[in-house]
Each structure stands twice: as structure tokens, then as C-alpha cells.
Amino acid sequence: MTEYLDILMFGALMVAILSGFPVSFSIAGVAVAFAYLGWMNGVMDVSLLGALGQRAYGLIGNQVLIAIPVFVLMGAILEKSRIAEVLLDTMGRSFGQLRGGLGISVVLVGALLAASTGIVGATVVAMGLIALPTMLKAGYKPSLAAGIVCTAGTLGQIIPPSTLLIILADVMSNSYQQAQYEQGKFSVEALSVGQFFAAAIIPGLMLVVLYLLYILIRGYLRPQDMPAADLGLEKPTRAEVLGAILPPVLLIFSVLGAILGGIATPTEAASVGAIGALLMAGRKIGINPKMILLGAGALVLLGVLSGVFPVRLQRADASVLHWAIGAAYAVMSLIGAYAVFLALRAGIRGKIVQEALDSTLTMTAMIFATILAAGFFSLVFIGLGGEERVAHLLENLPGGPNGALLFVMIFVFVLGFFLDFVEISVIVLPLVAPSLILMGHDPIWLGILLAINLQTSFLTPPFGFSLFYLRAAAPKEVTTGQIYQGVIPFIGLQAIGVLLVWSLPFLATWLPSVIF
Template identity: 65%
Template sequence: MTEYLDLLMFAALIGAILLGYPVSFTLTGVAVAFAALGWAFGMFDVSLLGALGQRLFGTMTNDVLIAIPLFVFMGVVLQQSRIAEELLETMGRLFGSLRGGLGVSVILVGALLAASTGIVGATVVAMGMIALPTMLRNGYSPKLASGLVCTAGTLGQIIPPSTLLIILSDVMSNAYQQAQFRQGLFTIDTISVGQTFAAALVPGLMLVAIYVVYMLVKAWTSPKAAPALAIPTARPATREVLHALIPPLLLIVAVLGSILGGVATPSEAASVGAIGALLLAAARPQASGSGSPRAIYLGGGALLALALLARFAPVRLQRGDSGTADWLLGAVAVLLMAVAAFAIAVALRRAWRGGLLKPVMTATLTITAMIFATILTASVFSLVFRGLGGDAHIEAIIEAMPGGPEGALLFVMALIFVLGFFLDFVEISVILLPLVAPVLIVMGHDPVWLSILIAINLQTSFLTPPFGFSLFYLRGAAPKEITTGQIYAGVVPFIGLQILGMAVLWLWQPLATALPAWLF
């Protein structure tokens, strides 16, 4: 029995989580308990725990993970400043006259918010409070409307930038390095966040297209489930549409463009996104009541000019051959930085006076603490699990699967899908993937393609009852007439569409590998 302590440890973790204990405390508690059991039975070397300090310090100083709080800040600012709400209302009026148009607008807005915020909870709650009542008033099926809102909200997990892709990039990069060490390679390649973002872009848009096609087909075959607007509303003018679309599109171009274009690292791009979201919020009429937003616009222009300068004419005054032109460029850069700094100070002042900054900082701290607590305590769990021989057991199980590499991958994907019924994406990413990913990569699976295939599977964990987070978010924001059973039933077709998306990506790997190969 003692030789199976590692598997009992994993089973105990699942059981404790199902009982409702906080995940972070559960991870550490189970790890300490089984470390003591393993030591008592002579199965665990307690000196391994001496590596904990180094592992935790390495996590907290990881450059990749620094981007997480910045992206969270960016998303919370957009949600709190009502930019997301305005986008929802405008797109609903734009597509409402089409049969199923409200549903299409929810999907498209979910994609835009995903590419500019990446926060599932904020997107689902916002659409649950605004779009869901509108769809119900216009005769949409409660099941279909609930499923649409939940599914569109989860696009923030697969369309970059997203915290899932950042965590997955770090985990898969480490797994790729381990796989190369096992193969006896000494020149080690890694996977960057930029590569992961680029790989996720086309599959994410593919999922959006699948959802839109399904919505249109559903509206055509079941007109009563997704009718056109019963009460005609004025179509928004072009100026209104641009006013709603430009802010998120600017952020998308600034963040993803700087990463994919090689101008900035993910952490630097996240900083750009956080500052950009703050400037956009401060420039809105509600925030600029105390003064003209001209300074904000000038600051945004200065930041754009600095980005172009860094891309096409970088200033390097430390070189010995710097001439007059270089010093003039340096002076221009300093002036632009001063204008940008002044605009940021004005934006912070307006955000504070408008009551925006405090809830944004509180929400950012709460979400970031939750993510990092899970990552850090999972490090404790994985160390004890490996010390008990768990990694060897997992590797043996995967290699014993019939069907070779394809059969092994199918088994792991099914395991991740099942665990998604009970665990959060962060827990699966930092507990299970470090154990299974190196084995799959050694078997010959492309690590970048594998990352995105797993990302879509993990995205499904937000939709699968009974513990899908999107279901809980919508339950809290939905009108009283929407029952929990209707929400659960509504997501079932979209879970099937997620599986269809995974199948398409499985059969056609270039969907994930072509863009990063071209860019990097």
C-alpha cells in the first residue's frame, strides 16, 4: 500500500477540494500530511523540503509571471470604467435586427473583451447583467441565452492576453526543457509567452467563428429560441460604434502588437496595457468632468510616439559614435516621456477622485493573490508528490496507454477534461501539467501545439458543471427567473463545440504552429 502513497495523495487532494476546503490551504496541508506519512514509512526523504525556499523564490521572481497582476489591473479598469458595458450596449443595437443578432453581438463582444481584458469573471458578470436581461426580454430561450453568456465570457482564457496562457507558457517551457534534458540535448530551447500568444490567436478566432456559425444556424432552425429584436431600436451611428470599439481595439493593438512585433516583452506589454487602460478610463466623459481630457490625449500620443521611436529609431546615447542626431532623438524621447508621465499623473488623480482607483486596486490584489497562492502552494504539493515517486508512476501510466503517442495524448486530454469538472485551470496547470507534459513532449508532440490544445481543454473547465467558474459567475449576476438547471443545460451544446474546436486543432496542427513559426 505504501508504494501507492503518491496516488493516494492525489486522491486525497481531490476529495478535500470537493469538501469545500480552500485550495491553497488544501494543497499545502495534504502535502505536509503525506510528507510525514512518507517519512514514517521510509518512502520520503525530508531533506527534499530544503528545496522549498529556492522554489518559492524562483516563482516570485519569475519575469513571466510579473505580467499577471498587470493584465489583471488592465481588465479590472476596463470593467470598472464601464468601457465594457458601453461596448455591449452598442454591439447589441448594431446586430439586434438580425435573427440571432443579439447572440452574435454577445459572442463578438466576448471576443473583444477577451483580447483587451482577459478576465473571465468580469466579462461574464458584465454580460450577465446587461446582455442576458435584454435577450430574455426579446424572447430568447433562457437556456440558449445563459449558455451564450457563459461561453462568450470564457473566451478570455484562450484569446491573448490571458492569465491562463501566461501560466501555461511558463509551465510548458519548463516541461520542454525537462524533455530535452531527458533526450540528452545540451542546447536547450524554450517557449516564450509571445510564442504562446501567437499560437493561441488563430485557434481563439476559430472558436469565435464556430460559436457564431452555431448561433446563426440555431436562429435559422429554431426562430423562437433566438428571434430578432421584438422592439425596434435605433441603429447606432458610425460615430457611436467607433467610440465603443476604439478603446478596446487600441489596447489590443498596443498589447498584442508590441509582443508579436517584438517591440516589448510580455511584462513590458502588460505595463503598456495597464497604463493604456488607465488613460482610456480617465479620458471618458464621466472621469473628465473635472477638466478637459486634452492632457490624457497628449499623453497617449506621446506614448505612441515613444513606441514608434523605440521600434524604428532606438536611442542609444551610450555608444561612442553618438552624433548630433542621436542627441536630438534623445532630447525628443525625454520630452515625450515627460508628457506621458504628466498624463499618467493626471489620470491617477482623476481615477482617485472618481472613486475608481480603490476598487480597481482591491480587485487586482484579490485576484492576483488568489492566483499566486495557488501557484506557490502547488509548488509544495508537486515537490512532495515527486519525492514519493509520483512522476515515475504518472510516466509509466502514460507510456502504458495503447495507441502510442496519440493514445497517450488522448488519455491526458480526457483526464484534464474530467478534472475540469472539479478543479480550476490554475490548479490543473500547476499540479498536473508539470507531471504529464514532459512525457508527451518526449513522445514527439510539438510543445507549442500541445500548449494550445491543452489551453482549449482547460478553457472548457469554466463551463463544465458542477464547479465551472463561469456558471457560478452567471448564477450571481443572472435574473431570478433563470434557474441553475437552465444555466447547466445551456452550456452543454457549447461544451460540445469546445470539443469540436479541439478536434479541428488536433487534426490540423498548423492552426497553432504556423503564426509563431512565421513571427519567431
């Protein structure tokens, strides 16, 4: 029995998590229990646990994961500023007259919110409260309307900037380095968050296109499922459309452009995004829009000009021109700082900042506690021989590298029915990814395949988080069974997305190879 302790440990973890006990404590508790069992039965060297302190220190000082709380804060501020409502109203009036037009608008708004907030729960709840009643009033089939809202909300996991992609970048980079060490290379390469953000852009947009095509085709074949909406609303003017879409698009370009252009690290770009989100929130809660635009313009101009014409006034050979440029930069800084101050003061008075900080703290604590507990779990699992068992299993599967990858993808998909993406990412993937990379799979391509697969875990019953979020926000006439039924076609579209990226690897590898 002792030779199967590693397998029993994984089974015990599943039971503990499904029991409803807090996840991080479940993972750590199972690790403690099996470390003791392994030591008592003489199959584990307990001195391995001496590495726990190093793992905790490494987590706290991890430069990649520091970006998570700042990106979460950016999304939380945008969520509290009710930007989703304006987007949904504008897009709904733009496309509502088409068959499936409201569905199209929900998917497009989901993509915009994904690229600006990246928070699945906030997006699903916002669209469940605003768009779902409108779709039902227009005569949409309830299950289809629920499926569209759930699926559009999950785009925040694959379209950057995304918490999932940041965690995956760290996991895959560590696995890639481990694989290089095992190949005898001691001058190892690392992977960056920017590479994974770049790799996810085309697959993320591809999924959006798949959803839109499905809605258009189904609207043509079964118009009774999604009739054109005649809600008596005027089409928005061009100024309204630009006013709703332009701010989040500019925020997306400033954040992703800074990362992909090599101007800023993900953490620095996330800080830019948080300031941009604060300014957008200020515009929504009554600050003079001209002041917000002036401040945002000054900060953007300062960032661009200081990169093109850097000034170092401490140098002895600084000329009058240098001092003049420095003075202009100082004025831009003051204008930007004043706009940020106004937005921050209004945000504090309106309780937006406090609520955003509270939700950021809660989510960040959950993610980091899970990662820390998973480090403990993996140490014990390795000590019980689990890593060798996993590597041996993958190497001896029929079909070679592709057979091993297919097994892992199916295994991750099944785990997604029961576990959260954070748990799968930090517990399961570090055990299987090094072996898959050693078999010859490109780590970035592999990471994007797994990201799409993990995105699906938000839609798969019984524990898909998007389903829970929508159940809480949906009207009472929409049943849980209808929500489950509605996501089934979109799970099939996710599978098609995985197959497309698998068969056409350049979809994930081309953009990072060009940029980096």
C-alpha cells in the same frame, strides 16, 4: 498499501479541495500529511523537501509570471471603467435586428473584452447584468441566452493576453526543458509567453467563428429561440461604433503587437496595457477626450520613434540634430505623463484605481499561493514515486503517443468538472507534460490543446466558474438548471475546437513559427 501512497495522495487532494477549504492550504496540507506518512513508512527521502526554499525563490523571481499581476491590473481597470457596457450597447444596437443578432453581439463583445481584459468573471458578470435581461426581453430562450453569455465570457482564457496562457507557457517551457534533459541534451531551448500568445490567436478566433456559426444556424432553423430584437433603439452611427470599438482594439494591438513584434517582453507590454487602460478609464470618467488622445498619441509616437531613431545624448559626438530629437522626445514624454497623471488623479478620486488594485492583489495572491503550494505538492508526489508511475502509465497505454494524449485530455476534461484551471495547470500538467513531449508531441501545439480543454472547465457543471458568476448576476427567472442546460451545446463546440486543432496542428503552430 504504502506503494499506493502517491495515488492516495491525489485522491486526498480532490477530497480536500471539494470540502471547500481554501485551495492553497488544502494542497499544502495534503502535501505535509503525505510527506510525514511517506517518511514514517520509509518510502520517501524527506531531504527532498530541502528544495522547497529554491522553489519559492524561483517562483518569486520568475520573469514569466511577473506579467500576471500587471495584466490582471490592466483588466481590472478596464472592468471598473465600465467599457463593457458601452460595447454591449453599441453592438446590440448594430446587430439586434438580425435573428440571433443579440447573441452575435454578445460573442463579439466577449472576444473584444477577452483580448483587452482577459478576466472571465468580470466579463460574465458584466454581460449577465447588461445583455442577459435585454436578450430575455427580446424573447430569447432563457437557457440559450445564458449559454451564450457564459461561453462568450470564457473567451478570456484562450484569446491572449490570458492568465491561463502565461501559466501554461511557464509549465510547458519547464516540461520541455525537462524532456530535453532526459533526452541527454544539456544545451536546452526554452519557450516564451509570446510563442503561446501567437499560437492561441488562430484557435481563439476559430472558437469565436464556431460560436457565431452555431448562433446563425440555430437562428435560421429555430427562429423562435432567438428572434430579431425590436427594442425601439436607433442603430448606432459610424462615429459611435468607432468610438466604442477603436480604443480597445488599439489597446489590443499595442499590447500584443509589442509582444509578438519582439519590441517588449510580456511584462513590459502589460505595463503599456495598464497605462492604456488607465487612459481609457480617464476618458470614461470625465477627462477631456482631446487631452487623453493627445497623451496616448504622444506616448505611442514616442515608442515608435525612439525605436526607429534612438538618441544617446551622453555620447561625445551627439550633434545638434540629436539634441533637437531628444528635446522632442522629452516634450512627448511630458505630454504623455501629464495625461496619465490626469487619468490617475481622476481614477483615484472615483475609487476606480483603489478597487482595481484590491481585486488585482486578491487574484494575484490566490494564483501565486496556489503555484507555491503546488510546488510543495509535486515535490512530495515525486518523492512517493508518483512521477515514475505516471510516466509508466502513459508509456503503456494502447495507441502509443496519441492514446496517451487522448487519455490526458479526457482526464483533464473530467478534472475540470471539479477543479480550477490554476490547480490543474500547476499540479497535473507538470506530471504528464514531460512524458507527452518525450513521446514526440510538439509542446506549443500540446499547450494550446490543453488551453482549450481547460477553458471548457469554466463551463462544466457542477463547479464551472462561469456558471457561478452568471448565477450571481442573472435575473431570478433564469434558473440554475437553465444555465446548465444552456452551456451543453457550447461544450460540444469546444470539443469540436479541440478536434480541429488536433487534426490540423498548423492552426496552433503556423503563426509562432512565422513570427519567432
